[in-house]
Amino acid sequence: MTTHAPTAVNRALAPFGTTIFSEMTRLAQLHDAVNLSQGFPDFEGPASVVDAAVEALRGGHNQYARSQGHPALVRAVAEHARRRYGLTYDPLTEVGVFNGCTEAIAAALLGLLEPGDEVVYFEPFYDSYPACVALARGVARPCTLRFPDFAVDLEAFEACLTDRTRVVLLNTPHNPTGKVFDRAELEGIAALCRARDLIVITDEVYEHLVYDDAEHVSVAQLPGMRERTLRLSSAGKTFSFTGWKVGWATGPAPLIAAAQAAHQFLTFCTAAPLQLAVAHALDAFDPAACAALRADFQRRRDFLVDTLRAVGFEVAVPRGTYFVLADFGRVWSGDDRSFARHLVEHHRVAAIPPSVFYAADPDAGRRLIRFAFCKRPETLEAAATRLRGLGGDS
Ligand code: GLN
Numbered sequence: 001m002t003t004h005a006p007t008a009v010n011r012a013l014a015p016f017g018t019t020i021f022s023e024m025t026r027l028a029q030l031h032d033a034v035n036l037s038q039g040f041p042d043f044e045g046p047a048s049v050v051d052a053a054v055e056a057l058r059g060g061h062n063q064y065a066r067s068q069g070h071p072a073l074v075r076a077v078a079e080h081a082r083r084r085y086g087l088t089y090d091p092l093t094e095v096g097v098f099n100g101c102t103e104a105i106a107a108a109l110l111g112l113l114e115p116g117d118e119v120v121y122f123e124p125f126y127d128s129y130p131a132c133v134a135l136a137r138g139v140a141r142p143c144t145l146r147f148p149d150f151a152v153d154l155e156a157f158e159a160c161l162t163d164r165t166r167v168v169l170l171n172t173p174h175n176p177t178g179k180v181f182d183r184a185e186l187e188g189i190a191a192l193c194r195a196r197d198l199i200v201i202t203d204e205v206y207e208h209l210v211y212d213d214a215e216h217v218s219v220a221q222l223p224g225m226r227e228r229t230l231r232l233s234s235a236g237k238t239f240s241f242t243g244w245k246v247g248w249a250t251g252p253a254p255l256i257a258a259a260q261a262a263h264q265f266l267t268f269c270t271a272a273p274l275q276l277a278v279a280h281a282l283d284a285f286d287p288a289a290c291a292a293l294r295a296d297f298q299r300r301r302d303f304l305v306d307t308l309r310a311v312g313f314e315v316a317v318p319r320g321t322y323f324v325l326a327d328f329g330r331v332w333s334g335d336d337r338s339f340a341r342h343l344v345e346h347h348r349v350a351a352i353p354p355s356v357f358y359a360a361d362p363d364a365g366r367r368l369i370r371f372a373f374c375k376r377p378e379t380l381e382a383a384a385t386r387l388r389g390l391g392g393d394s
Contacts, residue, residue: 012134019127020356024340028350034383036371037350039175039322043376045240045281052280056273065272067264068256069097069248076279077248081231084207085221093253096260097275099267100245101205101234104259106132107266108201108230108249109167111258113138117166120157124176124325124357124365126203129169139164142360147327147368148316150177152185158192167199170219173206176354176370177325178318180214190222199255200229205237205247206321208290211298214319220251230255235278237322238285238293240374246270246278297322300373300380307384308371311391322374325354327367331390335366343369347386 007014024037035042044050068074074095081087089095098104105128109119115137121129123142133140141160145152168189172181181189193200202219210216220229234247247270249259301317304324308315313326332339336353344350352372355365373380 012137013131016127016131016134020352021127024344024350024352027341027344031344031348031350033344033348033350034375034379034386035350036373036375036383037352039237039372039374040242041240041374042379043240048284049239049241049277049281053273053277056276061273061276063272065097065269065275067269068092068260069095069270070272070275070279072279073097073246073248073275073282076282077250080282080285081250085218087218087220087226087231087250089250090253094250094256096249096256096263097270098247098249098259098263099270100236101203101232101247102128103245103263103267104232104234104247104249105129105169105201105203106135107262108232108255108259109133109136109138110262110266111260112136112167112199112255114166116164118162118164119167119169120160120165121169122152122157122171122174123360124354125359126171126175127357130359138166140359141165142358144358144361144364145174145177145179146364147177147325148314150174150179150316152181152188154185154188154192157189161192161196161198165196165198167201168193169201169203171203172219173204173210173214173216173318173320175206175321176323176352176357177316178321178323179316180210180216180320183215183217186217186219187222190219190225193228194224198228200225201232202229203232205232205234207233208238208285208293209297209322210320211294211301212319216320227252228255230259235281239278239281241278244271244274244278246274297374300375300377303377303380303384304371304373307380307387311387313369322372324371324373325368326371328369329367336369339369343390347389349383349386 021038028035074091078091113136230251236242340353352370
């Protein structure tokens with residue numbers, strides 16, 4: 001399904017082809033499918049935030065912003081970190097703004113790694129991780145999490161650490177599993193990072209999207225971790241503006257400076273008026289707004305989980321993010337790619353085949369499929385109607 005990159009692409013990037021997100025959204029459009037593949041909302045974020053962007057556009061905020069982040073946004077990011085996590089950062093030296101968390105990941109790895117440095121992360125992984133490690137001429141060491149609970153096996157994790165390990169790249173709440181790393185897991189990982197003096201990059205873009213009694217803990221909150229951790233997040237998921245591409249990092253000044261060293265040459269700065277609008281959004285994001293957001297996504301999750309179970313999927317109920325990973329073994333006998341193709345062509349529902357998110361053990365993902373539930377209730381209803389047609393296909 002993945003189309004291969006043209007031959008002019010260099011050796012570092014050639015193996016990655018076209019991302020599965022572009023590929024599945026293209027197929028969704030081709031087959032007029034309900035698109036539960038790429039994780040983007042099909043509804044608008046808060047109108048007040050759009051108004052703030054329009055005001056900034058009309059108010060003459062249209063030239064380059066400060067490269068490391070507009071003063072209004074770095075202040076709002078630092079203030080949010082203090083309010084939500086009790087973590088204090090100096091807005092001017094310990095916060096950086098990027099073109100989405102994806103650029104923050106790239107800039108951090110490009111700015112930190114020497115050729116041959118190893119980066120350990122869990123798989124299934126977000127697909128930019130191996131590509132950015134390769135761009136930075138680093139070496140990826142993925143550690144496999146397994147369906148259905150995706151529990152951290154600390155011994156397996158430790159076995160991935162070597163003398164060349166420089167960075168541990170975490171993602172919690174975790175895409176695509178919906179796992180929320182618990183405090184004990186993070187403490188186990190943190191102890192190994194402290195003992196080996198490793199840098200931690202933690203991708204927390206789904207920080208506010210947790211359900212039931214799950215609690216999002218940032219590894220940066222654990223003892224001895226703030227000083228070695230770059231904590232990344234963005235506006236895309238929390239405020240439903242994935243197309244704005246406004247992300248940020250907080251961390252000790254030397255780590256921020258490393259990411260900034262790359263950022264200044266990658267993009268120089270992030271869209272100035274959107275930075276102002278996101279500063280406004282973060283300032284207004286109080287506990288009531290957060291609770292409403294969660295309740296809303298949790299209803300969508302429950303609907304999708306119930307639908308998938310009724311059709312015969314075995315579901316790992318996500319405690320965070322807006323994705324569900326399900327085992328389709330009872331409804332389809334082929335692998336995940338053949339199932340995703342069948343689903344989009346014959347049932348007109350697009351989903352993500354996750355074996356592309358594994359490198360150490362691709363078989364671990366071959367009977368799984370990922371659905372996104374960041375969609376309007378009517379979109380999820382339409383998907384449910386089509387999914388119910390799956391019975392008897394295999
Ligand atoms: N984070 C989104 C997802 O997992 C996709 C982002 C992208 O398309 N690169 O679906």
